[in-house]
Amino acid sequence: xxxxxxxxxxxxxxxxxxxxxxxxxxxxxxxxxxxxxxxxxxxxxxxxxxxxxxxxxxxxxxxxxxxxxxxxxxxxxxxxxxxxxxxxxxxxxxxxxxxxxxxxxxxxxxxxxxxxxxxxxxxxxxxxxxxxxxxxxxxxxxxxxxxxxxxxxxxxxxxxxxxxxxxxxxxxxxxxxxxxxxxxxxxxxxxxxxxxxxxxxxxxxxxxxxxxxxxxxxxxxxxxxxxxxxxx
Amino acid sequence: xxxxxxxxxxxxxxxxxxxxxxxxxxxxxxxxxxxxxxxxxxxxxxxxxxxxxxxxxxxxxxxxxxxxxxxxxxxxxxxxxxxxxxxxxxxxxxxxxxxxxxxxxxxxxxxxxxxxxxxxxxxxxxxxxxxxxxxxxxxxxxxxxxxxxxxxxxxxxxxxxxxxxxxxxxxxxxxxxxxxxxxxxxxxxxxxxxxxxxxxxxxxxxxxxxxxxxxxxxxxxxxxxxxxxxxx
Amino acid sequence: xxxxxxxxxxxxxxxxxxxxxxxxxxxxxxxxxxxxxxxxxxxxxxxxxxxxxxxxxxxxxxxxxxxxxxxxxxxxxxxxxxxxxxxxxxxxxxxxxxxxxxxxxxxxxxxxxxxxxxxxxxxxxxxxxxxxxxxxxxxxxxxxxxxxxxxxxxxxxxxxxxxxxxxxxxxxxxxxxxxxxxxxxxxxxxxxxxxxxxxxxxxxxxxxxxxxxxxxxxxxxxxxxxxxxxxx
Amino acid sequence: xxxxxxxxxxxxxxxxxxxxxxxxxxxxxxxxxxxxxxxxxxxxxxxxxxxxxxxxxxxxxxxxxxxxxxxxxxxxxxxxxxxxxxxxxxxxxxxxxxxxxxxxxxxxxxxxxxxxxxxxxxxxxxxxxxxxxxxxxxxxxxxxxxxxxxxxxxxxxxxxxxxxxxxxxxxxxxxxxxxxxxxxxxxxxxxxxxxxxxxxxxxxxxxxxxxxxxxxxxxxxxxxxxxxxxxx
Numbered sequence: 001x002x003x004x005x006x007x008x009x010x011x012x013x014x015x016x017x018x019x020x021x022x023x024x025x026x027x028x029x030x031x032x033x034x035x036x037x038x039x040x041x042x043x044x045x046x047x048x049x050x051x052x053x054x055x056x057x058x059x060x061x062x063x064x065x066x067x068x069x070x071x072x073x074x075x076x077x078x079x080x081x082x083x084x085x086x087x088x089x090x091x092x093x094x095x096x097x098x099x100x101x102x103x104x105x106x107x108x109x110x111x112x113x114x115x116x117x118x119x120x121x122x123x124x125x126x127x128x129x130x131x132x133x134x135x136x137x138x139x140x141x142x143x144x145x146x147x148x149x150x151x152x153x154x155x156x157x158x159x160x161x162x163x164x165x166x167x168x169x170x171x172x173x174x175x176x177x178x179x180x181x182x183x184x185x186x187x188x189x190x191x192x193x194x195x196x197x198x199x200x201x202x203x204x205x206x207x208x209x210x211x212x213x214x215x216x217x218x219x220x221x222x223x224x225x226x227x228x229x230x231x232x
Numbered sequence: 233x234x235x236x237x238x239x240x241x242x243x244x245x246x247x248x249x250x251x252x253x254x255x256x257x258x259x260x261x262x263x264x265x266x267x268x269x270x271x272x273x274x275x276x277x278x279x280x281x282x283x284x285x286x287x288x289x290x291x292x293x294x295x296x297x298x299x300x301x302x303x304x305x306x307x308x309x310x311x312x313x314x315x316x317x318x319x320x321x322x323x324x325x326x327x328x329x330x331x332x333x334x335x336x337x338x339x340x341x342x343x344x345x346x347x348x349x350x351x352x353x354x355x356x357x358x359x360x361x362x363x364x365x366x367x368x369x370x371x372x373x374x375x376x377x378x379x380x381x382x383x384x385x386x387x388x389x390x391x392x393x394x395x396x397x398x399x400x401x402x403x404x405x406x407x408x409x410x411x412x413x414x415x416x417x418x419x420x421x422x423x424x425x426x427x428x429x430x431x432x433x434x435x436x437x438x439x440x441x442x443x444x445x446x447x448x449x450x451x452x453x454x455x456x457x458x459x460x461x462x463x464x
Numbered sequence: 465x466x467x468x469x470x471x472x473x474x475x476x477x478x479x480x481x482x483x484x485x486x487x488x489x490x491x492x493x494x495x496x497x498x499x500x501x502x503x504x505x506x507x508x509x510x511x512x513x514x515x516x517x518x519x520x521x522x523x524x525x526x527x528x529x530x531x532x533x534x535x536x537x538x539x540x541x542x543x544x545x546x547x548x549x550x551x552x553x554x555x556x557x558x559x560x561x562x563x564x565x566x567x568x569x570x571x572x573x574x575x576x577x578x579x580x581x582x583x584x585x586x587x588x589x590x591x592x593x594x595x596x597x598x599x600x601x602x603x604x605x606x607x608x609x610x611x612x613x614x615x616x617x618x619x620x621x622x623x624x625x626x627x628x629x630x631x632x633x634x635x636x637x638x639x640x641x642x643x644x645x646x647x648x649x650x651x652x653x654x655x656x657x658x659x660x661x662x663x664x665x666x667x668x669x670x671x672x673x674x675x676x677x678x679x680x681x682x683x684x685x686x687x688x689x690x691x692x693x694x695x696x
Numbered sequence: 697x698x699x700x701x702x703x704x705x706x707x708x709x710x711x712x713x714x715x716x717x718x719x720x721x722x723x724x725x726x727x728x729x730x731x732x733x734x735x736x737x738x739x740x741x742x743x744x745x746x747x748x749x750x751x752x753x754x755x756x757x758x759x760x761x762x763x764x765x766x767x768x769x770x771x772x773x774x775x776x777x778x779x780x781x782x783x784x785x786x787x788x789x790x791x792x793x794x795x796x797x798x799x800x801x802x803x804x805x806x807x808x809x810x811x812x813x814x815x816x817x818x819x820x821x822x823x824x825x826x827x828x829x830x831x832x833x834x835x836x837x838x839x840x841x842x843x844x845x846x847x848x849x850x851x852x853x854x855x856x857x858x859x860x861x862x863x864x865x866x867x868x869x870x871x872x873x874x875x876x877x878x879x880x881x882x883x884x885x886x887x888x889x890x891x892x893x894x895x896x897x898x899x900x901x902x903x904x905x906x907x908x909x910x911x912x913x914x915x916x917x918x919x920x921x922x923x924x925x926x927x928x
Contacts, residue, residue, distance in 0.1 A: 021257075025717075025885060025886075025889060026882065026885070026886075028814070045928065046925075046926055046927050046928065047926055047927030047928055048928065072928055073925070073927075073928055076918060076919075076925055076926045098814045098889075100889070100892055100893055100896070101896065103812060103814060103893055104893045104896035104897045104899075104900055105900055106812065107811040107812040107893060107894075107897040107904060108897050108900035108901035108904045109901065109904065109905075110900060110901055115339040115403070116335060116338065116339040116403050116404060116405070117403060117404045117405065118260070118330045118335060118405065132908060132911065133911075135908070135910040138910040138911055138914050139910060139914070142914055142918070171811070171812050171813060171907050171908070171911055172812060172813045172911075173812070173813065173814065186258065189257060189258070190257075190258075193257060193330075193332070196332055197332055197335055197336050197339060198339075199896065199899065199900055200332070200333065200336030200431065201336045201339040201340050202900075203336075203431065203435070203899070204336055204337055204340035204342060204431055204434075205340035205341065205342055208339060208340045208341065209341075211403050212364060212367070212403070214367040214370040214371060215364065215365075215370055215403055215404075218370050218371070218374055222308060222374070223308075229278075229305070229308055230278055230279055230308045231278050231279030231305075232277065232278065232279055232280065232304055232305055253489075347571040347635070348567060348570065348571040348635050348636060348637070349635060349636045349637065350492070350562045350567060350637065418490065421489060421490070422489075422490075425489060425562075425564070428564055429564055429567055429568045429571060430571075432564070432565065432568030432663065433568045433571040433572050435568075435663065435667070436568055436569055436572035436574060436663055436666075437572035437573065437574055440571060440572045440573065441573075443635050444596060444599070444635070446599040446602040446603060447596065447597075447602055447635055447636075450602050450603070450606055454540060454606070455540075461510075461537070461540055462510055462511055462540045463510050463511030463537075464509065464510065464511055464512065464536055464537055485721075579803040579867070580799060580802065580803040580867050580868060580869070581867060581868045581869065582724070582794045582799060582869065650722065653721060653722070654721075654722070657721060657794075657796070660796055661796055661799055661800050661803060662803075664796070664797065664800035664895065665800045665803040665804050667800075667895065667899070668800055668801055668804035668806060668895055668898075669804035669805065669806055672803060672804045672805065673805075675867050676828060676831070676867070678831040678834040678835060679828065679829075679834055679867055679868075682834050682835070682838055686772060686838070687772075693742075693769070693772055694742055694743055694772045695742055695743030695769075696741065696742065696743055696744065696768055696769055
């Protein structure tokens with residue numbers, strides 16, 4: 001049995017949630033799970049349908065994006081995952097999907113405005129949309145640069161990856177992360193729900209105001225603050 | 233066996249309907265069922281996924297919002313339920329969800345206009361949207377004040393909770409109620425359908441008129457009036 | 465065994481298709497099937513959930529809307545069915561739903577424009593929307609008058625119920641019919657699909673033209689004309 | 697056993713995917729699979745519900761559209777398939793559906809703009825919409841002419857059927873193709889997803905720009921280029 005069996009299992013289970021949550025069709029998405037002690041992560045093999053996945057065909061990759069174990073080629077987005085794990089110390093899992101509503105916002109190149117408490121339960125700010133990458137970045141090491149584009153976007157907006165666990169890459173699609181692969185998947189489904197409701201909100205009331213500060217703070221604090229009283 | 237077993241069962245069954253009716257994902261919603269004689273209600277525990285619910289992990293709470301029986305922390309919205317039960321004598325169940333279309337209207341801070349007989353079968357008026365709460369109310373006892381905001385909204389609009397069994401809380405999401413927890417869940421699903429159709433109606437015809445009085449009265453009366461002839 | 469067993473079975477089977485085709489929630493809809501020789505039809509009982517239906521609890525009603533056999537009260541829309549059967553000699557089944565997109569068009573009080581061949585496979589004209597009824601008609605024998613409103617609408621637009629098997633009742637919802645109850649259900653599902661696509665078409669291109677005459681005729685003729693070559 | 701058993705099986709399997717992928721209701725669609733050596737293709741029989749299909753009731757047709765084997769009448773769109781197989785040497789399967797979003801774009805008579813990398817993973821250009829056919833073409837050999845309309849559309853836009861495997865026929869609906877029937881079905885599902893996201897993108901940002909050239913090339917090349925690194 002592989003010494004990476006635990007993250008292969010974790011990545012496998014998390015990948016299998018994507019079609020169940022209607023976040024992907026065919027092979028449109030990937031999840032990884034990291035082992036910080038070993039400095040590697042397990043990720044979906046490229047282009048393999050979800051029904052053919054097993055824990056054993058997850059690919060083990062290091063933070064430079066090189067395969068450490070596994071017979072299949074890893075996801076084409078592997079280097080983006082590698083960069084995020086390498087720069088952000090505390091995340092345990094990463095998800096990339098082309099889910100319908102979040103991708104539409106990414107294609108629109110707009111941040112998703114914070115319109116309600118569903119959003120505020122997860123973020124105190126608009127969900128950031130990184131601008132499309134420069135031609136130089138695209139023509140270079142593209143997936144590697146995608147990771148840097150995400151990191152730069154949060155930095156320029158003064159956001160902390162420990163608090164904001166989701167981003168749109170302009171013209172492309174969403175990435176989410178979290179303490180575990182399962183939490184990163186959870187965040188992808190929440191992002192899709194928020195993206196859908198934000199579009200509808202603007203359709204119902206084109207001048208709908210952003211959520212007021214008192215509600216933003218209250219909802220985030222009751223779920224994430226020092227005196228939080230949500231959950232067990 | 234608990235002396236509250238009957239409301240634990242009722243609350244459990246009603247909570248389990250929410251994901252089946254596509255009104256919630258993950259833990260986004262809660263249902264309670266009241267025992268008027270005992271002055272308590274059973275409510276979903278906070279942050280527990282629906283697949284892990286059992287009748288036994290429902291939490292028994294009194295009308296001041298204090299836990300009477302149960303090992304888990306009750307829903308973070310418990311005090312809102314407590315206020316509504318304490319002020320409204322005849323309701324037997326309450327539901328809170330973040331269902332997609334009803335929440336989008338709440339985020340838009342608009343009442344849902346009465347456009348058709350589907351709406352009139354349930355309400356003779358626009359579905360009210362309570363304004364977002366004042367900063368003072370939010371920073372105080374938030375969930376308790378949410379209950380008061382709902383009660384005030386109906387009062388100011390001259391509406392009777394026995395006839396209008398659904399409300400939107402501005403920037404937040406819907407609450408519904410009814411004679412039983414099952415009826416309150418039914419109302420949540422109906423509200424979601426009405427919210428969806430109202431948005432589509434405005435998209436198809438931005439100057440669609442509200443339903444005329446004769447149709448409003450006819451449909452409500454045939455379902456709820458003295459000479460009603462709907463149902464068995 | 466009832467002498468009406470065959471239409472009870474037919475009505476039962478057709479009613480059970482409505483939730484499977486996502487055309488109804490709860491008790492929002494009803495189907496009937498007629499026996500022309502006996503001058504009666506079988507219809508869903510009022511307010512009974514689909515999961516509780518059986519062939520035996522279908523109600524047998526004559527063309528005056530009076531119950532001939534059955535312990536339960538028939539659908540509240542029974543008199544509308546009775547009028548249509550009595551005026552239109554060749555129809556064998558009728559369906560009423562509050563399906564989402566068709567109902568939104570009814571609430572918008574607009575005919576559904578013919579934008580494509582999907583529509584033309586079923587109708588050569590816009591799907592008619594009957595105007596809301598006069599207050600006098602509503603306050604009188606409402607469901608009976610609804611039937612007359614439908615008949616008048618087709619007459620005024622010069623349409624033949626043998627060719628146009630679907631209508632919207634303004635501010636209310638769709639009715640469809642056909643040679644059998646199953647065909648009437650089929651028409652309800654097709655209407656819902658056409659209603660959805662017509663809304664999207666206007667959103668994508670607000671000045672989308674109606675389908676040209678040559679295509680309307682070609683598609684309708686290949687499916688319904690003397691030289692039809694669709695189906696077996 | 698038929699000498700065409702392999703394409704009957706292939707066409708049957710591919711047809712059965714259409715309802716599973718929510719691309720058709722009732723009999724709204726058809727798939728064919730070709731045997732180049734024999735100069736024939738297997739196609740769905742006309743108007744037969746998917747649940748009644750078997751490999752054996754697929755119809756074998758030659759490139760002139762004449763039935764070679766089979767008791768049932770072939771799909772009414774058979775001559776369109778025949779023309780495409782006869783003109784385009786390397787395609788192995790063809791799909792026609794009336795899927796909701798792709799059909800709405802066809803009804804709108806607009807090409808689908810390339811807004812993101814999901815689109816670029818499949819095409820470097822807007823998805824073409826052929827203009828509605830001339831009255832002469834419609835009144836003549838309609839389905840045969842539909843095939844020519846598709847071929848002319850690609851030719852006039854300078855597109856190669858080996859690279860662009862999907863088209864909208866104005867006022868009608870989409871056609872897709874591929875090296876196998878399964879790949880053609882895959883393309884139909886992808887087209888539907890792209891069509892949905894493009895509509896949402898324009899709703900979120902009416903002035904959303906088309907995808908920049910560097911991203912178009914990068915995404916297409918990494919999946920289809922000489923140095924492709926997507927898949928196994």
